[in-house]
Every structure is written in C-alpha cells, then in structure tokens.
Amino acid sequence: xxxxxxxxxxxxxxxxxxxxxxxxxxxxxxxxxxxxxxxxxxxxxxxxxxxxxxxxxxxxxxxxxxxxxxxxxxxxxxxxxxxxxxxxxxxxxxxxxxxxxxxxxxxxxxxxxxxxxx
Amino acid sequence: xxxxxxxxxxxxxxxxxxxxxxxxxxxxxxxxxxxxxxxxxxxxxxxxxxxxxxxxxxxxxxxxxxxxxxxxxxxxxxxxxxxxxxxxxxxxxxxxxxxxxxxxxxxxxxxxxx
Numbered sequence: 001x002x003x004x005x006x007x008x009x010x011x012x013x014x015x016x017x018x019x020x021x022x023x024x025x026x027x028x029x030x031x032x033x034x035x036x037x038x039x040x041x042x043x044x045x046x047x048x049x050x051x052x053x054x055x056x057x058x059x060x061x062x063x064x065x066x067x068x069x070x071x072x073x074x075x076x077x078x079x080x081x082x083x084x085x086x087x088x089x090x091x092x093x094x095x096x097x098x099x100x101x102x103x104x105x106x107x108x109x110x111x112x113x114x115x116x117x118x
Numbered sequence: 119x120x121x122x123x124x125x126x127x128x129x130x131x132x133x134x135x136x137x138x139x140x141x142x143x144x145x146x147x148x149x150x151x152x153x154x155x156x157x158x159x160x161x162x163x164x165x166x167x168x169x170x171x172x173x174x175x176x177x178x179x180x181x182x183x184x185x186x187x188x189x190x191x192x193x194x195x196x197x198x199x200x201x202x203x204x205x206x207x208x209x210x211x212x213x214x215x216x217x218x219x220x221x222x223x224x225x226x227x228x229x230x231x232x
Contacts (some may be wrong), residue, residue, distance in 0.1 A: 034219060041207075042225075043225055044163075044222050046219055046220075049218055084154055091161055095162060095163070096219070102213075103150045103151035103171070104151050104168070104213075105213070106153065107165070111160070112161040114161070
C-alpha cells in the first residue's frame with residue numbers, strides 16, 4: 001500500500017503557458033500533501049503544504065500566485081505553474097501522508113514531474 | 119531551527135561490502151522522527167527506514183539499518199552487502215511533532231562498484 005502517482009511525468013511547454021500537475025494517493029486517504037521542487041544533484045526544496053479542503057501553506061519565498069495548489073479531495077492535489085518561464089524548469093515532486101503531522105508518519109512520494117519551459 | 123547535515127557528497131563502495139552514510143541533526147524537540155530515503159536516477163523518492171526519537175533499539179529493514187546515537191544527534195544509515203542497484207542519492211530527513219513537513223539533508227550520492 002501507500003502508492004502515490006503523479007501526472008504527467010514529463011511536460012514541455014512554451015514560455016507563458018500554464019501547466020497543471022496532478023498528485024494522487026491511490027490506496028490511502030492523504031490528509032496532508034506536500035509539493036517539492038528539486039534541481040539536479042540538490043536536495044528537495046519544500047514549496048507548500050496542503051491539507052484537504054483548506055488553503056495551502058506556502059514556504060517563504062514561494063510565490064503563491066505563480067504556484068497554485070489545490071487539495072480538492074483526500075486523494076488529489078494539484079500544482080499549477082502559471083505563466084511558466086524557463087527558470088521554472090525543474091523536477092517537481094509531491095508527497096502524501098495519512099495523518100496530521102506526527103513525527104512517526106512516513107511521507108510517500110510520487111515519481112515526480114520533469115518540467116521544461118522553452 | 120531544525121537542520122540535517124549530510125557531510126558526504128559522494129561515497130563509493132565495492133559490491134557486497136557494507137557502507138555507512140552519515141547524518142547528523144539539530145533540534146531542540148524531544149519528539150521527532152528520522153527517515154532515510156533513496157532516490158535513484160529515475161527521480162522517485164523511496165522510503166527506506168524510520169527511527170523514532172523514543173525508540174531504544176536501532177531500526178532495521180532488510181539490508182538497511184539505522185545507527186541511532188541520540189546523545190550525538192546522529193542517525194547514520196548502514197547498508198550491508200551492497201548491490202549495484204543501491205547506486206543512488208540518499209537523503210536523511212527529520213520530522214518534528216505536529217509540524218507535518220520534513221527537513222531534508224543535502225543528500226549523499228552512493229556509487230556501488232562491481
């Protein structure tokens with residue numbers, strides 16, 4: 001159990017367009033989902049934390065209007081990169097956990113989405 | 119502030135040998151969880167092992183074990199009998215009570231040589 005999917009796995013788009021990435025927990029209900037960004041050979045940078053039915057909590061320095069996060073149900077969260085530019089090109093990974101944030105709760109990660117903005 | 123330090127950017131190990139990946143952490147919390155994840159070149163983050171701050175015994179999962187030294191604030195990952203498929207980037211992470219989110223280290227790239 002504890003499978004998280006992401007779609008699409010790859011996306012190439014033109015500068016100025018918007019891109020939506022979906023994150024789904026397939027066999028459990030995810031109370032909390034996280035969105036990360038990762039550059040090559042670097043660590044994961046947390047962008048935001050989302051709880052079902054409430055507004056996402058963004059990390060300092062992350063533009064809320066550019067990276068729109070919607071956690072519509074207990075199994076689905078979406079990240080929309082609005083008006084994407086080449087500097088938004090990156091690897092985006094989501095993760096999900098069952099509970100409400102205890103230190104024992106494992107985060108299960110999706111396979112990631114590689115975004116290339118031309 | 120919470121901080122995870124992985125001092126080894128890259129490590130090499132011969133196939134079938136054991137290897138230790140270092141992780142130290144800094145927190146003033148009493149209750150926290152420590153995790154190790156593997157990230158192969160495909161990019162997916164794979165959960166390997168978990169250690170709770172109150173766990174008295176070191177966690178083990180198959181070939182993975184966690185050498186937890188609470189007083190030294192270290193949580194090193196030991197991989198026994200390395201395999202070629204173990205070549206990947208490894209991240210140490212920490213979760214605080216009710217914080218939800220994890221703090222990740224910078225990662226260690228492990229290369230297993232045949």
